[in-house]
Amino acid sequence: MKVVLTCFAAPTHFYSMVPLAWALRAAGHEVRIVSQAAMAPAITGAGLTAVTAGPAEWYGDQHAPDLLNAIFPGCLDHVRDFDYTDTDAWTHTGLLALEHMASSAMFATMNDDQMVDDMVAFVRDWRPDLVISETYTFAGNIAARVVGAAYARFIWGPDGALRARQALLRMSAELPACHREDPTAEWLSDTLGRHGSSFDEKVITGQFTVDITPPSMRLDLGLHYESLRYVPYNGPAVVPDWLRTPPERPRVCLTLGVTDRSHGQINHLDAVLGALSPIELFEAVAGLDCEVIVTVDPERLAIPVPDNVHAVGFVPLSDLMSTCSAVVHHGGSGTRSTAEVHGVPQLMVAEGWTVLRGHGIEAAGAGLCIPVEKLTVTGLRKGLRALLGDPSYAEGALRLRDEIHALPTPAALVPRLEALVDAYREER
Numbered sequence: 051m052k053v054v055l056t057c058f059a060a061p062t063h064f065y066s067m068v069p070l071a072w073a074l075r076a077a078g079h080e081v082r083i084v085s086q087a088a089m090a091p092a093i094t095g096a097g098l099t100a101v102t103a104g105p106a107e108w109y110g111d112q113h114a115p116d117l118l119n120a121i122f123p124g125c126l127d128h129v130r131d132f133d134y135t136d137t138d139a140w141t142h143t144g145l146l147a148l149e150h151m152a153s154s155a156m157f158a159t160m161n162d163d164q165m166v167d168d169m170v171a172f173v174r175d176w177r178p179d180l181v182i183s184e185t186y187t188f189a190g191n192i193a194a195r196v197v198g199a200a201y202a203r204f205i206w207g208p209d210g211a212l213r214a215r216q217a218l219l220r221m222s223a224e225l226p227a228c229h230r231e232d233p234t235a236e237w238l239s240d241t242l243g244r245h246g247s248s249f250d251e252k253v254i255t256g257q258f259t260v261d262i263t264p265p266s267m268r269l270d271l272g273l274h275y276e277s278l279r280y281v282p283y284n285g286p287a288v289v290p291d292w293l294r295t296p297p298e299r300p301r302v303c304l305t306l307g308v309t310d311r312s313h314g315q316i317n318h319l320d321a322v323l324g325a326l327s328p329i330e331l332f333e334a335v336a337g338l339d340c341e342v343i344v345t346v347d348p349e350r351l352a353i354p355v356p357d358n359v360h361a362v363g364f365v366p367l368s369d370l371m372s373t374c375s376a377v378v379h380h381g382g383s384g385t386r387s388t389a390e391v392h393g394v395p396q397l398m399v400a401e402g403w404t405v406l407r408g409h410g411i412e413a414a415g416a417g418l419c420i421p422v423e424k425l426t427v428t429g430l431r432k433g434l435r436a437l438l439g440d441p442s443y444a445e446g447a448l449r450l451r452d453e454i455h456a457l458p459t460p461a462a463l464v465p466r467l468e469a470l471v472d473a474y475r476e477e478r
Contacts, residue, residue: 051471052080052176056169057184058160059086059107061285062384066206066262067184068096069281073460082176084169095286101172104165134210134403137217145218146231152211153234161189169193170245180471182260188238191253196245200474203256206383208406209269212255216271257474262387264453267410276466279457280387282368289369297341300375300438305345305367305385326425332356334430340438343370376437381407393451395443397433399425415446
């Protein structure tokens with residue numbers, strides 16, 4: 051069969067999809083990866099075939115803080131800072147504001163008219179049997195619906211945004227019809243209408259969902275989920291010589307994910323740490339009986355570091371994680387999944403939707419979660435000491451690893467996808 055996988059120009063989101071793409075290829079299926087042109091090097095670097103759609107890049111990728119806030123003041127702060135965990139505190143007004151901001155500032159920019167039109171044109175020409183879309187890349191679901199292909203979401207974390215949307219729809223149903231706003235549905239309805247199709251909720255949810263989230267951390271939203279074991283892929287990489295020598299004392303990884311590699315922005319360190327400066331960060335780990343590996347380019351780290359801290363720039367995370375006793379990170383999907391699959395205790399500095407995964411890690415006994423606004427030198431040092439000194443965290447991380455290893459591999463999922471295509475696609 052023919053399969054399209056699509057992801058807006060965010061390499062970290064795409065990397066989680068690569069093993070499934072290769073499993074489909076290895077099973078004899080034709081696979082195309084559709085994204086903005088800026089991601090073509092990441093796609094071809096993974097040995098896959100790229101198809102470009104939309105503008106050269108998602109303009110929010112590098113310019114979101116300036117451009118999006120200029121167009122929608124405060125939008126990113128609202129989406130990022132929304133409390134996705136305290137459902138008892140949710141109100142219709144707050145959820146509607148979240149939906150307005152997300153649909154305007156995120157969804158409609160990741161999937162602008164050019165992106166959607168190019169995607170529809172490609173699938174009309176290539177006629178795929180199945181389209182698998184990263185959770186926010188609605189262009190794939192739109193195009194699949196237009197041509198009658200089966201379509202699925204690919205998600206990489208607890209479905210917090212969709213849970214908030216479902217709550218909004220329930221609250222809206224209790225209001226008079228004139229007050230039932232649904233900005234995402236309005237945008238998608240207009241977009242689908244341009245291509246002779248119509249909206250229903252499956253354009254958002256997919257006909258089914260491929261999910262790499264450990265089952266114990268999932269939210270029960272009443273949808274069709276297909277489990278997939280996470281297989282780490284960090285992009286083209288060479289293992290450095292130093293990494294092949296076992297550490298002499300416990301090793302801690304401090305990473306910001308691929309974001310720093312892509313943009314070379316040490317400023318991202320400040321954003322992740324909130325009120326805690328990089329100097330205070332290193333103060334928190336100084337003197338601990340561990341080796342701290344910081345995945346930041348040493349030339350960009352223009353501050354003194356303690357003797358037990360080593361800045362190494364980019365390193366393939368899966369290879370590094372397998373040598374670590376703990377990891378400190380910002381909650382990025384690839385980082386936390388790689389830590390989980392290697393059974394490494396985590397200290398997550400979380401905000402917004404990443405807090406959901408952080409709470410799941412704490413509930414599993416596999417680590418600690420510190421909200422970014424509560425991060426302090428003392429708290430970070432205490433948390434890291436706990437991960438390194440209390441064996442229960444390592445035991446919890448290993449239980450979580452075993453849960454993940456019990457899930458279907460990409461190769462094992464392929465026959466299931468073949469059956470689902472027959473069940474879901476429309477007759478043409």
